[in-house]
Amino acid sequence: MRVLDLDRDMRDVIPTGASADSEFLFERMTHRTLAAVGPEPGRRVLDVAAGVGQDAAALAEAGMFSVAAEPSSRMSELAKWSLSQRSGPHPVWVRGWSDRLPFATGSFDAVFCKGALDHFDHPTAAIAEMARVTRTSGVVVLAIANFDSLSCRVSRLVDRFRETGMRRPVPLGRRGHDVPHDHFTRYEVGLMREQASVSLDLHCVEGVSMAWGMPHWAHVLESMPRRGVQATLEGLDWLARRVPALADVVVLAGRPLRSSNTAA
Ligand SMILES: C[S@@+](CC[C@H](N)C(=O)[O-])C[C@H]1O[C@@H](n2cnc3c(N)ncnc32)[C@H](O)[C@@H]1O
Numbered sequence: 001m002r003v004l005d006l007d008r009d010m011r012d013v014i015p016t017g018a019s020a021d022s023e024f025l026f027e028r029m030t031h032r033t034l035a036a037v038g039p040e041p042g043r044r045v046l047d048v049a050a051g052v053g054q055d056a057a058a059l060a061e062a063g064m065f066s067v068a069a070e071p072s073s074r075m076s077e078l079a080k081w082s083l084s085q086r087s088g089p090h091p092v093w094v095r096g097w098s099d100r101l102p103f104a105t106g107s108f109d110a111v112f113c114k115g116a117l118d119h120f121d122h123p124t125a126a127i128a129e130m131a132r133v134t135r136t137s138g139v140v141v142l143a144i145a146n147f148d149s150l151s152c153r154v155s156r157l158v159d160r161f162r163e164t165g166m167r168r169p170v171p172l173g174r175r176g177h178d179v180p181h182d183h184f185t186r187y188e189v190g191l192m193r194e195q196a197s198v199s200l201d202l203h204c205v206e207g208v209s210m211a212w213g214m215p216h217w218a219h220v221l222e223s224m225p226r227r228g229v230q231a232t233l234e235g236l237d238w239l240a241r242r243v244p245a246l247a248d249v250v251v252l253a254g255r256p257l258r259s260s261n262t263a264a
Pocket of ligand 1: 048049050051052053070071072075096097098099113114115116119120121122
């Protein structure tokens with residue numbers, strides 16, 4: 001029997017910007033995801049696996065009809081509590097799993113899912129559901145961590161060299177390039193494209209940020225002057241945008257493909 005925990009506190013898996021490269025990555029990832037959603041007032045937008053709902057809230061404040069879908073009641077309660085401290089329009093909260101979204105076909109102008117697809121046990125079913133609930137000329141946006149990024153590749157090489165070349169013991173615990181225990185899928189760009197293309201006609205596959213979490217990278221940035229840090233991170237982001245295979249995060253966007261059973 002499978003037991004689903006609907007009371008999980010997932011705040012620990014929502015990264016926070018504790019270093020310059022983390023701050024840059026999470027700010028850019030959010031900015032590019034929401035830009036791909038097309039943030040015009042009046043649009044109907046769905047945030048799938050909304051977590052504590054900061055993105056859905058930002059869109060509501062920007063004048064959109066914003067819906068946040070999240071299965072964990074704990075996360076939704078935390079979100080509602082933090083929003084209750086703020087005035088202004090709030091998103092509508094709906095409890096729901098990504099692979100069975102409780103909305104009619106074609107209900108939204110845009111649907112997005114940021115930093116969560118790798119937590120889903122049925123990601124292709126989830127993308128199909130996102131496509132179904134989006135109107136035919138709308139857009140589905142996915143932002144996914146890339147576990148074959150430049151940083152993961154370099155970290156893997158360094159670890160291999162330490163373990164086999166220098167004969168150092170394998171360190172205990174999760175290494176930066178290992179997929180966390182609560183992820184079901186280890187994504188790289190090929191797999192992202194393959195899964196997304198089943199339900200979406202992709203018009204955007206672009207990377208966000210590069211070198212996040214690379215060995216000693218945060219210390220290198222700390223030793224640089226502030227303007228140099230910003231220029232370096234911007235330069236790597238420029239490269240990531242063009243070479244998503246090496247980027248830290250990939251943003252994919254596309255129009256929903258309709259099959260006979262999902263036609264609006
Ligand atoms: C890392 S958080 C991301 C939250 C948010 N999108 C953000 O960018 O901060 C992952 C979220 O996915 C949710 N989740 C996990 N499995 C899910 C599923 N099968 N369907 C929908 N949401 C799920 C969790 O409850 C959690 O809130």
